[in-house]
Amino acid sequence: MEGLLAPARYTRLSTKGIKVIELIGLCNYCYFTASAPSPTNRHLYVTKGSPTTSDAWSCLTCAFSNCTYQSNEVSPDFKHILTSCEGPAPEHYYLSRISQRKLENTVEILRNDKYDPAATMLPLVISETFPLKQGYEARVKILLPPGQQSRYGTRSLPVLVHV
Known part of the structure; x- marks a missing residue:
């Protein structure tokens, strides 16, 4: 299928405990963002555009350093990608070229060098x-205040889980 699909939320592609967050585009191959390999991660994956029983998802952005939670923008011609790393490190970006369903010529851009973890x-x-x-x-996922040394300290924090 030629052309670009507008980003939209889909769950039909979700499988095996992995939730597809966003369909980025479809042009012979399906590019999508998924919460994998765990629910606290978000990466860009690619698979064949025509589903088969032997589909294999390939992670394009799993190798980026300090970038386990991200959003991605793919160019309309499917040749370039801008990855916005939103955690765990401060926000920074990677610009890459897509060639044969792999990223090439990746350049890290707009990093805050003054950040001191x-x-x-x-x-x-x-x-x-x-x-x-x-x-x-x-x-x-529970976020405790920076001053809380341990979750087993003397001070307890109420947690409400609504399912």
Whole structure:
């Protein structure tokens, strides 16, 4: 199929516990953003445009340093991609060329060189899994204030999980 699909939210491509967040484009191959390999990650994947039983998803952006949560913009001709890294490091960008479903000539741009991770107070991130009825489980991300040394300290924090 020639042309570009406008970014839209889809869940039909979701499978095996991996949720497809956004369909980036379709041009012989399907480019999409998914929360994989875990729910706290977001990467750009590619697979064949015509689904088959032997489809293999290939991660295009998993190798980027300090960039496990991202958004991506693909050019209309499917030759270039701009990756906006939104975590865990401060926001920075990669510009790459797409060739045969792989990224080439990747250049990191717009990085804040004055950022000092040692001088920045970050929250303590805890990922928990809670069992639900009928064998389901809820995956929860808890952000504790920077001053909270441990989740097992004397001060307890209320957590409400609504499913």
